[in-house]
Structures are given as C-alpha cells and as structure tokens.
Amino acid sequence: MDVVLLGTGSPMPDPNRAGPATLLKAGEGGLEQVLVDTGRGCVMRMAAAGSLPGLLQGVLITHLHSDHLTDFSDIVTTHWIMSQQPTPLKVWGPPGLQRYVDYMMKALEPDVGYRIGHHDDLTWEPIVEVTEVSPGDTFTLGTMSVSMHQTMHAPVEPTIGFRVEREGKVVALAGDTIPCAGLDELTTDADVYVQTVIRDDLVKLVPVQRLQDILDYHSSVEQAAQTAANNGVTTLLMTHYVPAPQPEQYDEWIAIAAEHFDGEIVMGDDLTTVTV
Ligand SMILES: [Zn+2]
Ligand SMILES: [Zn+2]
Numbered sequence: 001m002d003v004v005l006l007g008t009g010s011p012m013p014d015p016n017r018a019g020p021a022t023l024l025k026a027g028e029g030g031l032e033q034v035l036v037d038t039g040r041g042c043v044m045r046m047a048a049a050g051s052l053p054g055l056l057q058g059v060l061i062t063h064l065h066s067d068h069l070t071d072f073s074d075i076v077t078t079h080w081i082m083s084q085q086p087t088p089l090k091v092w093g094p095p096g097l098q099r100y101v102d103y104m105m106k107a108l109e110p111d112v113g114y115r116i117g118h119h120d121d122l123t124w125e126p127i128v129e130v131t132e133v134s135p136g137d138t139f140t141l142g143t144m145s146v147s148m149h150q151t152m153h154a155p156v157e158p159t160i161g162f163r164v165e166r167e168g169k170v171v172a173l174a175g176d177t178i179p180c181a182g183l184d185e186l187t188t189d190a191d192v193y194v195q196t197v198i199r200d201d202l203v204k205l206v207p208v209q210r211l212q213d214i215l216d217y218h219s220s221v222e223q224a225a226q227t228a229a230n231n232g233v234t235t236l237l238m239t240h241y242v243p244a245p246q247p248e249q250y251d252e253w254i255a256i257a258a259e260h261f262d263g264e265i266v267m268g269d270d271l272t273t274v275t276v
Contacts, residue, residue, distance in 0.1 A: 062175030
C-alpha cells in the first residue's frame with residue numbers, strides 16, 4: 001500500500017500545504033484507492049498523485065471539523081461530472097455525516113440542475129452513499145479491511161480513527177486526537193501510523209487565545225511519538241502540522257519525536273509517500 005499525504009496543512013491558509021487529506025493506493029497499478037478526509041485542495045493533490053475522485057472506492061471521514069471536509073463537495077461534483085453512468089460515491093464517517101451530506105447536496109442543487117439541463121448525456125444526479133459508523137464497526141473495501149476506533153478530540157464528538165489492513169500490512173489513520181485507549185487500539189503493531197501533530201512548545205509562544213485553545217485536543221509531536229513507541233508502530237508519519245514548518249526545520253521536528261520513538265519517523269511536504 002502507498003500512503004500519500006495529499007495535504008499536510010491545517011486550518012491556517014498556506015500556499016504550499018493543502019488541507020488534511022490522505023490517500024491510500026493499493027493493488028494492480030495502485031488503482032485500489034481510498035481517501036481519508038477531504039481538506040482544502042485535495043482534488044488538485046489527488047490529480048498530482050495519479051488519482052481522481054472517480055477512482056475512489058471509498059471516502060473515510062474522521063470527524064466533521066471543517067478543515068477535514070472543505071473540499072468534500074469538490075470530490076462529489078468531480079466524481080459525478082466525470083462519470084459515464086450513475087455511480088455511487090461511498091462515504092463512511094461518524095454520526096452526523098448523513099446530515100452534513102444532505103445539506104451539502106441541497107447547496108449543490110442549482111449546479112446539478114444546470115449541468116443536467118446542459119448536458120444531454122448527463123441524466124442522473126450525484127449519488128452519495130453515506131454509512132455512519134461507530135467505534136468497533138468493521139467493513140471491507142475491496143481487498144482492504146477497515147476497523148473503526150474511538151479517538152479523543154473533545155469537544156468534537158464523535159471522532160473516529162480508521163485502521164486499514166491489507167495483506168498483513170496495517171495503516172492506522174488517527175485524525176485529530178490526543179492519546180487515549182482507542183488510539184492505542186488503533187495503532188497497535190501498525191506498519192504506518194498517520195498522526196496529525198502540533199508543536200505545543202511553539203504554539204505556547206504565541207499569545208493568541210484562539211491558538212492556545214488547540215493545545216488540549218491535538219497530539220503534540222512528543223505524544224504522537226509516545227503513542228507510536230507504546231504500541232509497536234514501525235513508521236510514524238506526521239501531518240497537519242501546526243505551525244507549518246519550513247523544510248529546513250523538518251530535522252528538528254523529527255529529532256523531538258526521536259527522543260520518544262526509535263522507529264522510522266517521516267514528515268514532509270504534500271505528496272510525501274510511505275510504502276508498506
Ligand atoms: Zn479537528
Ligand atoms: Zn484538523
């Protein structure tokens with residue numbers, strides 16, 4: 001499996017970092033594809049990664065924070081207008097996702113009407129099949145088996161991490177969370193653990209309350225490394241960096257993690273890829 005960081009950014013606009021989104025590619029030609037979260041610019045980054053919404057077997061949503069959903073409508077619309085026949089887009093996520101999708105589809109109604117009215121061969125509306133999932137649920141997506149685990153990002157509830165297993169390899173996609181029992185289950189013996197991280201030491205230096213507020217519901221680099229070490233992870237893949245580091249600062253971030261975890265530690269720009 002390839003784990004592609006499509007977007008390594010956060011809610012803070014950054015010309016070089018798309019919003020949170022991670023692509024899994026597996027199978028013949030990497031054509032078995034699953035998208036986890038749909039942050040700002042994810043469709044552009046998918047194109048750069050050799051993907052398109054029409055290739056997705058499924059979309060997994062960790063939680064309903066806007067930075068993880070900004071471009072979900074782009075996924076839906078691009079999936080639809082490039083389809084040659086009615087094709088459902090399958091989405092799994094926490095309770096509340098169906099309501100989000102219902103409202104979004106309402107907002108897209110004018111566009112859907114214009115395009116169906118204009119293109120004689122486009123006679124169907126977008127089809128989005130939502131499955132709301134809870135911790136403990138499992139399902140299969142092609143050759144991938146997926147299990148859901150409770151994460152902790154209060155007051156955002158519910159939040160879900162996805163553990164994807166294929167041919168004996170495990171990718172744990174945690175989303176935004178602090179360390180908790182569910183995160184331990186999610187990451188146990190994972191080959192790759194993808195964690196959104198903040199540098200709490202740097203954030204604490206900024207005297208802005210709204211930024212200080214993020215400290216209590218994201219993993220710091222240290223906490224991500226400790227989770228990786230405690231649970232037998234092979235590779236820690238960090239993303240969703242706050243503050244956004246310059247490339248020359250990556251070594252510093254990795255060194256902080258390496259104080260707590262002696263496995264492989266990876267961070268990088270958008271499109272950074274780890275293969276397991
Ligand atoms: Zn969040
Ligand atoms: Zn976030």
